[in-house]
Amino acid sequence: MDEETIVAIATPPGRGGIGVVRLSGNRACEIAAKLVHREPLETQRATVAAFIDPETGRPLDQVVVTCYHRPHSYTGEDVAEISCHGAPVILGALVECCLAEGARAAEPGEFTLRAFLNGRIDLTQAEAVRDLIESRTLYQARVAAAQLEGAVSARLKPHKQVLLELIAALEAGIDFADDDVPVLPRAEIVTRIEAIRCDLGKLVRGYAFGRIVHEGLSLVIAGRPNVGKSSLFNRLLEENRAIVTATPGTTRDLVAENANLGGIPLRFVDTAGIREAADEAEKIGVEKSLESLAEADLRLWVLDASADWREEDAAWVRKACAAGATIVVLNKSDLPLRCSAEDVKKALAGEGGCPVLAMLDTSALTGAGIAELKNAIVKSAMGSAGLGSEGELITHARHQQLLKQSLDALDRAREASGAGVHHEMLLLDLYEALRLLDALTGATDVEDVLGVIFSKFCVGK
Numbered sequence: 001m002d003e004e005t006i007v008a009i010a011t012p013p014g015r016g017g018i019g020v021v022r023l024s025g026n027r028a029c030e031i032a033a034k035l036v037h038r039e040p041l042e043t044q045r046a047t048v049a050a051f052i053d054p055e056t057g058r059p060l061d062q063v064v065v066t067c068y069h070r071p072h073s074y075t076g077e078d079v080a081e082i083s084c085h086g087a088p089v090i091l092g093a094l095v096e097c098c099l100a101e102g103a104r105a106a107e108p109g110e111f112t113l114r115a116f117l118n119g120r121i122d123l124t125q126a127e128a129v130r131d132l133i134e135s136r137t138l139y140q141a142r143v144a145a146a147q148l149e150g151a152v153s154a155r156l157k158p159h160k161q162v163l164l165e166l167i168a169a170l171e172a173g174i175d176f177a178d179d180d181v182p183v184l185p186r187a188e189i190v191t192r193i194e195a196i197r198c199d200l201g202k203l204v205r206g207y208a209f210g211r212i213v214h215e216g217l218s219l220v221i222a223g224r225p226n227v228g229k230s231s232l233f234n235r236l237l238e239e240n241r242a243i244v245t246a247t248p249g250t251t252r253d254l255v256a257e258n259a260n261l262g263g264i265p266l267r268f269v270d271t272a273g274i275r276e277a278a279d280e281a282e283k284i285g286v287e288k289s290l291e292s293l294a295e296a297d298l299r300l301w302v303l304d305a306s307a308d309w310r311e312e313d314a315a316w317v318r319k320a321c322a323a324g325a326t327i328v329v330l331n332k333s334d335l336p337l338r339c340s341a342e343d344v345k346k347a348l349a350g351e352g353g354c355p356v357l358a359m360l361d362t363s364a365l366t367g368a369g370i371a372e373l374k375n376a377i378v379k380s381a382m383g384s385a386g387l388g389s390e391g392e393l394i395t396h397a398r399h400q401q402l403l404k405q406s407l408d409a410l411d412r413a414r415e416a417s418g419a420g421v422h423h424e425m426l427l428l429d430l431y432e433a434l435r436l437l438d439a440l441t442g443a444t445d446v447e448d449v450l451g452v453i454f455s456k457f458c459v460g461k
Contacts, residue, residue: 005031006114007098008106009091016086021094023080023103024111029067031101032080035094036065041080043069051084054097061090075111076118116442123442124152127396131214139263143213143393152399153441155203159196163434166192170423170430189417189426196433197410200403206393207400209382212297214395216258216265217381220292222320223302224313225273228331230255231364232302233270236374262378269296274316293319298380299326300373303344305361306335314347318354327358327376334363402440409433 005025011018023031033039036049046066050059064083073079084090099105109130116126128147135141169184221229237259255270271289293299301320303313320326328344341359348354358376362369394400413429 005103006106006110007031007095007103008111009095010081010111011086011091013088014086015088019084019086019091021082021084021091021098022111023082023098024073024075024077024106024114025103026078027102028078028080029069031098031103032065032067032082034101035082035097036063038065041065041067043067044072051082051090051094053093054100060093061085061087071118071120074120075114076120077114121148122150122153124399124440125150126442131395136216136258136265137260137263140213140265142263143210143395147395152394155199156437156441159199160434160437162192162196163430163437167427167430167434170427174423174427186417186420190414193410193414193417197407197414200407200410203394204400204403204407207395207397210393210395211397212264212381213393216267217298217377218267218269218296219298219300219377220269220271220289220296221300221302222271222274222289222293224304224316227273227302227304227307228364229273229302230270232300232329232331232362233257233268235364235367235370236261236268261374262381264378264381266377294323296324298377299323300329300377301326302329302331303339304332305330305337305339306332307338309339309343309347311347313344314354317344317348317356321354321356325357325380326355327360327373327380328356329373330359330361331364333361333368334366399440402436406433406436409436 003026005023005027007021007023010020010022023029029041029043033041035051036047037052038047038049041047044067046064048062048064051061051063052058053060061084066081066083068074068079070077082094084094095105112121112126112129115121116123121129125148128144132141132144132148135144166184166189170189221233223229233255237257257268259266259268269292271292272286274286274289299320301317317326317328330339330341330344341361344359348356357380360369360373360376362373364370394403409429409432413426413433416426416429
């Protein structure tokens with residue numbers, strides 16, 4: 001790695017006002033200087049220069065070159081960034097000239113990989129770089145920025161220190177037993193382990209919300225025909241995306257759209273009305289509706305508050321709740337009411353009840369109750385997490401899995417200590433718990449995950 005200088009376009013494909021070509025490696029500044037015929041280039045300072053066409057010797061573009069010397073750069077190596085006009089032909093010519101001077105085309109994520117290998121960032125920060133680039137909402141960006149600053153590592157650091165101190169105390173008690181080194185009481189061992197377990201458990205439980213922040217929430221709007229599902233869909237999106245008519249069964253296929261609600265990326269899905277299908281096309285639409293209902297993270301079951309309650313409604317609401325988190329929406333509240341929340345609660349009270357997250361009155365026509373519905377959706381997505389704890393969220397399955405495995409090792413150590421197992425055996429589980437925490441940030445041998453993590457980056461980052 002030390003002998004190779006890599007190059008890539010660091011800005012998105014296409015035309016733009018500005019484009020950037022990035023080099024990293026021992027010869028980065030040397031190659032950049034040759035392209036603009038300005039040697040030597042000052043470090044940590046932007047230099048205006050001309051990019052010279054190597055064939056004609058004439059200027060092709062006016063550029064700004066910035067050089068950074070190791071270790072004060074993104075990668076921890078010598079880095080040169082050439083900013084030019086964002087014409088693909090100019091950017092391509094710059095890269096070709098860099099390659100001709102001995103640079104190598106960078107692989108996806110290779111700049112950030114070098115930053116990790118050179119100790120500039122840890123693995124959680126490297127993953128946060130990708131998350132920040134791919135952010136679709138401002139809240140996603142805040143979470144990624146906090147993790148890029150090292151929030152996850154900072155949260156784990158005290159626990160790793162406690163583990164190290166506990167391991168050292170147990171090792172000392174074993175190695176220097178003949179020198180009157182005191183043996184740590186088993187009650188104190190359990191207390192220290194329990195303190196670590198408590199906080200790590202909070203992080204693991206917070207992954208449910210962290211996954212939604214990272215990946216988004218799928219929300220399905222379902223119900224019988226003509227209850228106002230498509231109107232509610234349009235009102236939540238604040239645009240006329242789905243066709244709305246007074247004819248029952250207008251929606252025959254799934255209509256999906258992405259949106260941002262309270263900083264959480266959502267995928268809204270409007271479905272065909274669920275009933276006994278009148279024809280083949282509607283039957284297929286109903287089947288798709290039922291599949292979406294089962295696969296969604298959250299369901300809005302819509303009822304017509306201006307129509308009489310039907311016994312079949314209770315059965316469908318129960319099926320929705322059995323599939324997962326469900327909010328019942330009594331729509332058309334602007335019309336004379338013939339079905340209230342109390343009627344629904346009474347109907348659902350039998351057979352062990354029905355765990356509805358919330359029950360709200362709305363009018364897709366006037367907008368009444370829509371703000372409360374949006375708040376209920378955000379609240380259900382958050383669960384017990386809070387929007388003020390961006391840096392403490394676990395947003396990757398890899399992080400959650402390693403934390404759970406570390407917790408399992410701590411559980412075994414706690415049980416072994418309580419059972420009077422010898423400290424030498426207890427240390428095996430404590431070392432395993434520490435190793436798993438180190439693997440999360442990349443402090444241990446993690447070659448098996450490096451390829452997976454960095455291959456998902458864009459070229460130039």
